[in-house]
Amino acid sequence: MSMFSNFKQQINFFVSVLLCFITLAQSNSLSKPEVSHRSHRVRSGVALGGLGTGSIELRKDGNFYNWSIFNNYPSGTGSILDLPIKPFSNDHNSFLFFLVRYKEAGKQPKIKLLQHSDGIDQGGLLNESPIYYFPWLTPIETIEYHANFPFVKMTFSDNEMPFMISLETFSPFIPHNPDDSSIPVVYFNFSITSKTDTPLEVEIIATQRNLVAFDKGKKFFKTEIQKKDGYTFFKHDVGGVPTDHNTYGHMGLGAFGEQDVSYYTGWAHRHPFMEKLLTSSKLANIDDTKNRNKTAPDGTQIAFTGDDNNQILKSSIAITKTVVSGKPVKADFFMSWYFPNAYGAVNGKRNKKKNTLLPGDKGYEIALKQTNIVGRYYENNFKNVEQVNSYVTKNKKSLYQRTKQFTNDFYESSVEPFILNQVNSQLNTLVTSSQYDKSGRFAIQEGMTANQAWGPFATTDVSLYGSVMTLSLFPELQKSMMKAHKVLQTEKGEINHGLGFDLGKNKNGTFGVYERVDLAPNYIQLVLRDYLYTNDTSYLREMWPSVKLSIDYVLKELDKDGDEMPDMHGIMCSYDNFPMYGLSSYIVSQWIAALKMAAIAAKDMGEESLSKTYEKIANNGIDLIDSQLWNGQYYRLSNDYLGEKGKDEGCLTDQLFGQWVAHQAGLGRLFEEQKIKSSLQTILDYSFIEETYLRNCTWPEHKLFYPMHDTNLWVDQANTPWTGVELAFAAFLIREGMIDQGKNIIQAVDNRYRKAGLYWDHQEFGGHYYRPMSAWSVIDALSGFNIVKNQYTFDPKTKENTFTYFFSANTGTGQFLKEKGKLKLICKQGSLTLSSLKLPSELLPKLNTAKISTSTNQKINGKWNKYKHDDSEFLIIEFKDNIQLKPADFIVIE
Template sequence: MDSDWGQRSSQELMSRYVSKETGYKVPKEGWRICLAHEFKEKRKPFQAKDVSLSNIFKHVGLGVRYLKWWYKKTKIEKKAPFIDMFGAQPLNQIYGAPLGGIGGGTITRGWRGEFCRWQLNPGMYHYKTVNTNQFTVCLRRDGNTVYQQVLSVEHPPAFQSWNWGYCGEYAFYHALYPRAWTVYDLPGQNVTLTCRQISPIIPHDYQDSSLPVAVFVWDVENRNDFTLDVSIMFTMLNGSGLKDDESGGHWNEPFHLEKDGEAVMGVVLHHCTTVNPYTLCMAARHQPDQVISHQTAFSPKGTGSGLWSDLITDGRLDSPTGSSKPTAKGESVCAALAVSCSVPAQSRNTLEFSLSWDMPEFTFGSRERQHCRRYTRYFGSGGDASPSLSHYALTHYTQWERSIEEWQTPILQDGSLPSWYKSALFNELYFVADGGTVWTELPEDADVSGGLRSEDGGLPAQPDIIKEFGRFAYLEGQEYRMYNTYDVHFYASFALIMLWPKLALSLQYDIAGAVVQQDPTVRLHLMNGQCSAVKTKNVVPHDIGDPDDEPWQRSNAYLIHDTADWKDLNLKFVLQVYRDFHLTQDAQYLQDMWPICVAVMDSEKKFDLDGDGLIENSGYPDQTYDGWTVTGPSAYCGGLWLASLCVMCKMATLLEKQDSCLEYRDMLDRGSAAFDKLLWNGTYYNYDSSKRNFSNSVMSDQCAGHWFLKASGLGEGEYQAFPKEKIQRALKSVFDLNVMSFAGGQMGAVNGMRPEGVPDRSSVQSDEVWIGVVYGLAATMIHEGMRDEGLRTAEGCYRTVWEKLGMAFQTPEAYSEKNIYRSLAYMRPLSVWAMQLALNASHVDQSTSAQTKAAEQS
């Protein structure tokens, strides 16, 4: 991070630990911050009072209806609203790389060392710093303790006997997800500790990537001329800071597990709630020159003097045998684990800890049915897997790191890529695990398409890919709590299809199964006050449900609009189907998806009201920009429509559906002519064709359809929907206006810009920057040979979010030029991986061009 650290000590420390002098090298690339750093800018979440007066008048009805619905949901049903407009999450600039694999829950450790964000119950977050969860170091020389310090810069009210307040100027944090490093220089001790945090996030690995576990490797460097005995103590609360920590019945027990010649020891914390019980497990690997000790139970209340004195006496804990008694109601309990070793003069040693959590089966908020997590396929569903998980992690993490380095190194060593981009690419990937993610086994009685079989336009009851690789879902955002929100997944999906393609295809089969189903239940939609069915047949759902209800059983938790009339959802499905086929070459997938694509395109045709081959928008917000009105043919939805017709022609050709190919080609030719006539103004495509005051605004996302064609290996020759020269001209206009004429060119691309060079303020979304849209725009520029412009565009977002606003590991959906952000920790910024796909394609194009040129010369 390019910030003023303000202290020479931390600068020297970072320089030394990035250099090759040390045995425990911290990588050069990533996001880095001094533990004493304070972000100057403190933004507020978007609230109703931030809406302009004209927009307030437009949405009075929505406000009244939402208030009634919110009251019923929160006060009568006692549920959490899927979007809480009255309880937006405030900005806490504290978060670091989350712990754990994909789909088993996550725990976030902040960059100052706090355990501060919890998602163990699927999709449901709470933001609580648990002060008892800490690492403490004890240094001893010649039998005497010379230094004992909690490795926390905080001064919490808990445990007053402990030595809090480590000086953050002597330490820095470095994140390159899925790993992170915290380097502590112990003042006056000539000792440096490096804590390396590792989670099993490994591309194309569908076993270890599912494990709910993380490893902390503590590297100890002794620069003294004498030997030191060093102990690291790990303390943990049985719980996560919620009220149920004191519900009673929780207990801890020590364990020792030896397998394949390796032994691990630790403490299991049994959290025995009525709903979704789980265990936490602290463990350490036994080494011949190290001593592992523990304290099975101690109270988080009081001064903590007993545990502190126990460690300070000899660097070890008492290690009582047997389990603790179950807690009484109103009481909570903690445990501690310590590892001690000798570190000779001018030498190093390593201590290893793991943290695992085991909630093998769970229910969503409706409590209707049990779901079994993916990792239980390998570790069982009996609720006793945490010791085995810990053993596996401690004996396999070196293999994980080799796999991570093999994946990351080619990109990190590419000198043509800027450092900020490398940090963005890997660190934004946190959301795949920490997006409320669930990865479950398919229930034996599940039928993904509701009884409609392939011969009738449906799917197999249990498609092979879901049976083999499980079901996958992640939230639109930690504050926008809907699973697999499809208009947003369109952008984010690049991370999955490039790194875990089987999960991407599994998600697509689930969406396809939902397409052919219907839910005729009538409900009120909050935007227009009209009633309509929850789910209409043969249209793509907005989402597959709310984790506080029953996802997969009841889709479309989003009830602001009736999304059956949205113009982009069906098209985004078609475009993703072909993109996914292009990248995987899975012929069975293409065969299975074809009838679903035909069905949704048939549903989409009705939006071409005048028969000119081009769909029209309704005059309401009817696409992913759900607060930005669009009327008639539009650049965004019209472009997605033309791109979809293009890929339907391609798929029909591959599947030898000649009649279908001719039908879609006819619509494409007519629609392209109408699109050009109605929207092209000589320098870019107008926002829409309505001739309203803002219809000629410059939309940053106007080339989204072309982006997907290029990402799918199309967009030229026979499968071209847009003239190349017009796309490039439009992208240049977007760069000149939406990027360089906005915030000094330093904050990415604003969604809407007026041709005179001021933001479009006609809606609450037109003058926002959507980070995920910007990364997609940058990818489009790169595909079109505008590499420098694409990188400059995306850089503004990264610098703003990670370096200026302190939103590390909580990248929001949106921010405005000043004061406001909206929806922390959002799915869409995973589209940064679309930039990598574009860069990969440009490398191939350059290589092919060079080979052709060499052949011609020879």
Template sequence: MLGGIGAGGVEIRKDGQFYNWSILNNYPNGSAPILHFPTRPNSPEENSYLFFMVRYQVEGQQPQIKLLQLNNDIAYGGLLNEAPIYYFPWMSSVDQIEYSARFPFADLTFSDEDMPFEVKLESYAPFIPHDVKNSSLPAIDFNFELKSKIDKPLSVSIIATQRNLVAYDTPNKYFTVDIVKKDGVKYFKQSVGNVSEEHDSFGQMGLGAIGGDEVSYYLGWSHRHPFLERLLTQNDLGNIDDSKNRNKLNKAGEKIAWTGGGDNNQVFKSSIAVSKTLKAKEQMGAHFFMNWYFPNAIGWVSSKKERGNDGLIKDPKGYQLPIKKTSRVGHYYENSFENYDQVVDYFVANNKSLKERSKAFVDDMYRSDVEQYILDQINSQLNTFVTSSQLDKEGRFAIREGLTNNQSWGPFATSDVSLYGSASIIALFPELQKNMMRCHAHAQTPDGEINHGLGADLGLNQNGTFGVYERVDLAPNFIQLVLRDYLFTNDKAYIKEMWPSVKKAIDYVLREKDLDGDQMPDMEGIMCSYDNFPMYGLASYITTQWISAMSMAAIVAEDMGESKNAKKYKKIADKGIKLMDKYLWNGNYYRLANDYHGDKGKDEGCLTDQLFGQWVAYEAGVGRLFEKEKVHSAMRSILSYSYIENDYLRNCTWPEHPKFFPMAETNLWVDQANTPWTGVELAFASFLIREGMVEEGKQIVKSIDDRYRKAGLYWDHQEFGGHYYRPMSAWSVLNALAGYNLVKDHYTFAPKNHEESYNLFFSANTGTGALIKDHQAVNVEAYSGTLQLASLTLPTTLWQKKNNLITTKEGAVKVKKWIEKDGMTTAIFDQVIELEKGENLMINPNAVTLN
């Protein structure tokens, strides 16, 4: 998906076509109807919204046009209800496309035996960790390179065409287009008239090209006459504005779009081209850009009566969404730009640096000495930042739980799913993660309950999103998320703001969810993220989260000057561990549940997430909560029972049903036991790696990567709908391999890589960097932003012979205190060290005695 966080975007696929447009505030991301034009049933009309083609002519030969996409339909080249193969035999799609992508870059190489040249496309949209403004731009870049393979002169024109989709859902509009020329740049800006400027889908969109006289345009075309026929006789677009012929007056005297008897949304396209005559084997570039400005993002809710029993929005016509609109929430990009032209000016002026910074992030991460399939899997999940995010003008942020091309699945910022998926958000955009939790705090009920998720208006309290109320895990989810985010960012203002909501959530659990007085939340059936098989009493999935929450709360309470509460929370956590050992440990693993104060008895299910709270504690830098031997025994049991080798890791297995849980014998409506949840698999893989079971963890990641490649859904991980949020837990695998934690500016690395030299990428609260080891020294290097180090903890072996000179560009670093424990050595610095981009902290085995 190419686009911006919360700004919408468009997918570029392996066929060279563009899908799943979400720039127009259209459903499923927005409140305007589904972007669907029923011109021809089952026709892939998206191939006419944006497309590229190359017109070429070898000296002395007939000109040809190649559409830079594969032919999936009888209609192509923007000609719906047409058959170009009949009308224009000199225009056809290319034979083959080689596609490779690393988010946010997609590279396509187009080949055809008829073409006397090579043509490549590099497309990208800015994605720069810790830079929200530039990662939320409504902008996409398309950079073509074409190289002649012949010794004769070759006339070439690379042409970009965009359909005017503005206010696609309104009648009686008329189309407008303006050409803008400035400083070697030309672009067209499309909009409409006779439509309220406050309408959801009102705005501007357009394409531009960088170049002088080589750039030409044709504005406002629709029919095959005369646009494509003109291309047969000349190598540029002629700088024509035909928009006046695309509109007419109706009986009321209003200007409206001329339909020509067809769909009034298909009749207005504009094109821009870069043209040149090449000498023998000469090459050329063609640099295009696409921008948009649709400020009227409207919040919306849907009432219970508009949903079915499954909680999904019903849309019988397939076009119009039965929702209730709330208020204008806007887009974050409006804080920087007042109109479309300002977006274009900024993107063109800063394109080089935006591309370099986006590319640097990808290259820095892939420089890691980690298997490529692991890096690929992590990278693939970053796609969800664009497909499913909302970032409104106020800076409120959330990611939709699931999304398909014609339906939203679940609410935004689902509490239980966020505990997995937000591992990527807190690492790369801490401010967005904190703002998401602020939305949850704002929506917290007066008694302390936390919402299952947030509606499409992130400023509204919409408890019961998707029919879910009072789940047992929601408050512990919230507590863990807020406290993890504080420990990672060391943002004291944030925790001061959020601490009252955290304590209210703690009190809510102790008051409302502890049914037997043991200070642990109790399950009474189906009432947690695993919402299709019941648990009763003390449940490992819930209890470990509560222990994690209380362990973190004890640490943070001390920071807040509340020693009494710190002792209380620590006591609850310790009690929980004892209860886990007493009632849930069965000698091999922690059983699914034990209703030890009730009549439901023990449930021996072996849940993959039975120690989920320990995973969260590791990610938060809290460390070990449960006995190592029991944890490893539980992990071996999970692998033995539930890992289908080289395939998938299922969620839960019962010893009495060692192969499959018999879903047919129950009244449960969906199988959550025998199936895998990718986000759970990835989290568990990182958990295994943290515990030293490195190869086992890697194998699970490899299974996921293979599974999704085979399915052709590499950028679209499934669970509840597609583009699912939970698998963004993938970032935790990168952290685990580096043994990396950041807690209040204190850095820890315990690398699982035992090579003589390595480079391990990490993302901190204010920048990115790498732990780099070679035969001479160990370095912590800043790649972007600023790294602030109050201390550094490494395996004692990395401190060489305990004789070290720690240096930065300022010279030797003063160490206030050394601490050695469990094979790890910590250097607490005399003052916080700040490393800017390109600077490093070097541990050199030369001088100062460690004492």
């Protein structure tokens, strides 16, 4: 029995070995597995364009997405850019793309496409079988994408290619200079570096599709070659279209240089364009546009008689260079456009059956009702695309240097790179979502996806978060937005939720939420925060009557129980999917901040009695929020203490949002420090979920997940994070000395969006959301920067002996730094005006020997005095005469 068993074991062993060999042989015959990683997704990128000019979005695959330069929806009121294309075609790839042709001595020329595509087509050149038709044209092997708004740097490399190409592209973005930040232009600066000792012939070709009046089938194409000193430009135009049509205008590409520039305009099909490109190191300098058009019997061009899916015209411009080892060669292009027919619009409600506008009708659909032309701000500086070109070519160096200086200054900082990058990513929304019309009105769209506008412009509640970035970088634009709201204020003082595409028109409500208790306090805080920051007394005089009217409106219309506090009775604030009743910490903390600022403004307006009244109501509000909302750990969501709903123990992340605003406005603490910090810590304990996201609200009995079972709620806002709230809360933590906790929140946001591939497109109510622009408050929180009526305060949140912080003030940018025992405040761009300077006493331990001077030898009339603020000791010097600093000027304290 044992012998048999042993023999059986041997047989089993040999069988198992044989199976192993068979399996190994099979595995060797199979292909190796390919791995798909989430980082391979191409979902967002930097927007190239100016403030209110429309933009194009460059992503890491080298393609340009989300074209919005044509006044097209969702950025404008024109048609959506939805061209008839073949199924599964990456048609956007053909709008703008770059090729590089190169030839090594003794070898056939090759062409590389400087982009990747998931489709079978390449650069819009082919819709089928490119690997068969053009085996010598292949996509570049590797693209390295590095983005710091407004710059994108891409490095293109390929094992077949004996050189490398890098591209730096940007549009001008210069804080405190809205004119130069609203130019309809994108620069493309290429650099070619050889990897061989043999001279190379390299040609970079830029191609653009004519999309002028893209939504009009009845048109014919026009192309004009413009040769100027130092550059060649082709202008795309069309005929047969009304010149006031919203998508009518001009667009084109330019190349810097003279003898090395060539062009081939007006082509559509791959033949003979590709053959000509392959056989010659320069384009043919021909315009073939007439062959894209239909002609009358007499030979004149005529418009197409109807929609024609083959209405395609492309033009190419190239720069040819000889490249030798050790000498990088430059090849620079630019794209410009001019589409002035931006129409305003308001929301109408169209009855589907009768096709009439019937507000309140149940059988309606939302439609854009186009109004008058509001235009583009850039029309004030340029009358046509030729004037744009003249300016951007003559001032290329200056525009680049000033834009680059802002980016360099911002990143020359002691702040951790992940924080700087997260704040920098939110600057993108200023371009993707901005409306800047000819009259100078400016606003940000609340949210936007590729095919839909989400919410109004300049939404009051969301602006209170996001506009801190606009105020810091372009204060005049922020004030213009508030002036637009002032015009639309109702007679009794109510403030509208948001503005339409025509910024002089109202677009109120969100999904039926029209009665919003927070809008008037939002408006008051915004106007007065902006006044304190800019010290613009004329602005205060203009806005003051509307501020007082808003306060009266709250007291007369929104205070239902006579306690002089606005009352909630359902879903009626920015958190528009879960209800609050009675006294709400979110609303009342804002109302207190509004009244505290109003007390300051009233005094500045000479209304002492009114100032005392506002101060008294604010202080009563502080007593009420402490007595009715404080539960020993945090301020509860709401308390209907004179009604039937009673207490709601929800722990809202934004429960002390008014305190965040107060920190922005330099008011200091409105509430007791111990209660503030206890609330902040409880929020972290309840709602910072596994350090991946900070949800909006947690109830003690539902710490894991709040059960959302009501199908009428359009979105779950309690269990989800709002990025703008997270970043504002992080800044709040840092202001309160909870620095590491604040940084952890920012790191969680940064990680989450990088993993999602949406780093440049933060989501909430649509994408490119306005609220996360609150990120700028983090920059100010880390340096402890405030500016109140030209009084500068710095309170750096660091224990390091040396540091550098970037800041943006009301008229310019600067740096505050400590090195070699000296404190310096340096003006970087624009100008700085200081009436006084306030610093924490620990920065000046030897006050009796501290000396203050300026690089311009301005006389310092003033002395240091001690100042108590939020239980901390500061030193303040008030200047008898304001200190004026221009770029490179500085104040030094040693």
